[in-house]
Amino acid sequence: MADPASYRPAPGSVPAQPGVYRFRDPEGRVLYVGKAKSLRARLANYFQDERGLSPRIRQMVYTASRVEWVVVGSEVEALTLEYSWIKEFEPRFNVVFRDNKSYPYLAISLSEEFPRVWITREKHRPGTRYFGPYTKVWAIRETLDNILTAFPMRSCTKGQFNQAQRAGRPCLFGYIGKCTAPCVGRIGPEQHRETALQIIDFLEGDTSGIIRERKKEMMDAAGAEEFERAARLRDEVSALETAGERNVVVFDENLDADIFGLEADELEASVQVFFVRGGRIRGQRGWVTEQVGGMANGEIVAELLLQVYGAQDYDAVDPARAESKAIDDRKHTRTDAIPSQIWLPELPSDVSQIENWLRQRRGDRPVHLKVPQRGNKAQLSQTVHENAVQALQRHKLARASDLTVRSQALEELREGLELDRAPLRIECYDISHTQGHQQVGSMVVFEDGLSKKADYRHFIVRGPEGNGVPDDTAAMDEVLRRRLSRLVQGAAGDDAGGAEDEPAEDQLEGSGQVSGAPRRFAYRPDLLVVDGGLPQVNAAQRVVDELDADVRVIGLAKRLEEVWVPGDVFPVIFPRTSPALRLLQQLRDESHRFAITFHRKKRGQAMTRSVLDQIAGLGPAKQKALLKHFGSVSKIRAASIDDLMEAPGIGPALAATISQALHTPKE
Known part of the structure; x- marks a missing residue:
């Protein structure tokens, strides 16, 4: 064992x-x-x-x-x-789901005078709409309960309906509001059928519009202090959101497809395949391949299809042997046979040739290559891609956690860069912005070949005038000056004063600590890595020389993965499979991720700001009241002081301030 x-x-x-x-x-x-x-x-x-x-x-x-x-x-x-x-x-240690039953469906009988909604495992019958399948009875019962909360309609059998008609008294659902009780004449056939059609529209259409409408009714009821009605609408919204949750793993149609997910960097590519047969995921396969540098995703996909479907174990030439029957009694193509559809993250350039080749391999039956764009298929493709991303991350983490590989990478860096010792602490910097706006920088730290997230830093690039800098080289200059000046001054003794150089927005990843935390820049790096070629490296070296920081600087150029050293005409070339190059790439990718994450946060904050934020005395509550009263900032700007005073909470002094602020021309 x-x-x-x-x-x-x-x-x-x-x-x-x-x-x-x-x-x-x-x-x-x-x-x-x-x-x-x-x-x-x-x-x-x-x-x-x-x-x-x-x-x-x-x-x-x-x-x-x-x-x-x-x-x-x-x-x-x-x-x-x-x-x-x-x-x-059929795992031996699982004790659930072994009932060998078919999937349950939600059915609506439109062929009856008063349509009925119920749960069934029976075969599909004419005049009845089926939704599903669902995976467990309790799940589908919960869905039905949520639907009846929002759309009350008949769910009883014909015998129960006839008995209620004879007695002149509805069942329990009629009393608790989950049925409109057509059995006792509370509602007519046309109105009841309209409710059934609304349920069908909800189950097969976009649910956001219905939910948005109910939320608006709920807010209006709350504003009118009709709290019981608002609470009922709140429950209906919650029920609709639960019932409308999409399930992209199971397809209703008899679908056969192989779904590929791909995540690649300069050296490796992670591939995941989900085998969908008969509308169900029957299997999954994944692997990581090396030496894909310089190849576009379309080229990788073309090579992938040739290698996967050219293998001898794909026995789809004989159509008679290509069918299989699963334990759920749904006939489907075997997972080791070529299906009729192949979903890809990107189409190769020679689509028609590959489809013709796959057609021959499949016994002269068509094969279609597709890139899902919307709906459940696109969601499932995104799920497969997410698994490819996770697999590549696990692969890199397993490789990085190997002590032997880490030691080899550091030793190769020492030899290739002619360092006095292996660089135990490496810092990497990157800049991120959108056309010069919201410029930010990042610093990530690796110690002994492993990331040390507690030492990660963000930088907000301000520039001499506080409005940023003209290019990435100037931004890198500012970031390095702020970091190396602390190092030169003696970071261990001056950490408490670091806050004025780095604003409170610059935070450590994961820890929630703000700038000025102890041990801010306490350790001297053995190596500084910047993202870029010789111009970026020389600019960084000028900062090091001016501050007399005594730190070695290199740059990693992304296009050819060249390592540039200041003052050298030619770059240092590490082998493509070198552990040293992989370590530098991991540093560069991590600093880029860290920078762009912070940039997106800053950009999102800037996009949500309003001109109203700059008006003194106008807080969020009064801004909301103004926007609700007038509808837009442009209408607020066009309003007079008397009109502004009609909004809740706006007095004469504040109305004058608002009018003056909105009509003062900007510099």
Whole structure:
């Protein structure tokens, strides 16, 4: 039996997102399938003290040799995928979902005089609309309960309906407001059918309009102090939001498709494939390939299709052998056969040639390459892409956590850059902006080859006049001066005074600490890395020389992954598979991510600001009252002082201030 500690994933490598996980034995057989709202929290439970595990789970974790997971978009999707995989793999340690039943549907009988809504597993009949399938009876019952809260209509059987007609008394649902009681004549056939059609529109259309309308009615009722009606509308909104939650893992149509997700950097590409057969995800496969530098995504996709579908195990030439039947009784193409549709993140340049080749491989049956653009298919494609991103991150983290590889990378940097010692502390800088606006910089720190997020820093680029700087080189100059000046002055002794150089907006990632925290720039870096070529490196070196900081500077040019050293005419070229180059790339990518995240935050804050924010004495509540009263800033600007005073909370003095501020020309 395997020790669970031998295959326990690093906590940082497991995403804190909804997903489905599988434990496998040394032969690759699936032992257990489970779902989680947070994969990180759920998987941690399996590797606790064995005395806290049930006997069944304890036996499972000691029998397994590895655990793998797939990220999905919501808990509903996780539930659906868990159901499909338990049906598909029949894991020995799962004790649920083994009823071997078909999927339940929500049905609406439009062929009756008074349409009825109910839950069924029966085959589809004419005159009835079916929605689903749903993965568990309790889930579909909850959906039906939510729908009846917002759209009361008949859900009883024909016998119950006839009995209520004879008795002249409705059932319980008629009394609690979940049925309009057509059995006793409270509503006519036309009105009742209209309610049924509204439910159909809600289930198959865009739910946002209906929900938005109910929310507006709720706010109006609350404003009119009709609190009971507002509470009822609030419950209806909540019910509609729950009922309208999309499930992109299960498709109603008999769909056969392979869905590819791709995430690539300069050296590697992560590929994920979901095999959808008969409208269900029947399998999943993923791998990371190397040496893709310089290739566009379309080129990578073309190579991928040729390698995947050119393999001998794709036996789709014989159509008679290409069909299979799953445990849910839905006929579908086998997962090792070429399907009729292949969804890709990007189409290759030679689409027609590849489709013709796949057609021949599939036994002269058509194969269509598509890029989903909208709806559930696009959402599922995004889910597959998210899994490719997670897989590449796990691959990089596993490689970075290897002590031997890290040591080799640092030693290669020492030799290639002719350093006195291996650079144990490396800082990397990047600049982000939108056409010169909201300029920000980032500093990320790696110590001993691993990221040290507690030392990450943000910088707001101000420039001499406080309005930013003209280009990235000037922005990098300012960022490095602010960082290296602290280093030269003696960061350990001056940390308490660092706040005036870095505003409170510059924060540490994850920790929530603000600028001026202890040990701000306490350690001298062995190496500074800037994103760019020789001009950026020389500009950074000028700052180092002027401040006499005694720090080595290099630059990493993205196009050819060249390492530039100040003053050298030719760059240092590391092999494409070099651990040193991978470490520098990881630094560069992390600094870019950190910078662009902060830039987007600043840009979002700037976009939400209003000219009203600059008026003294006009707080958020009064701004809201003004906008509600007039409708827009332009109408407020056109209003007179007397008109402004008609808005709630606006007195004569504040109205005069507002009018003067909005009519004063800007410099």
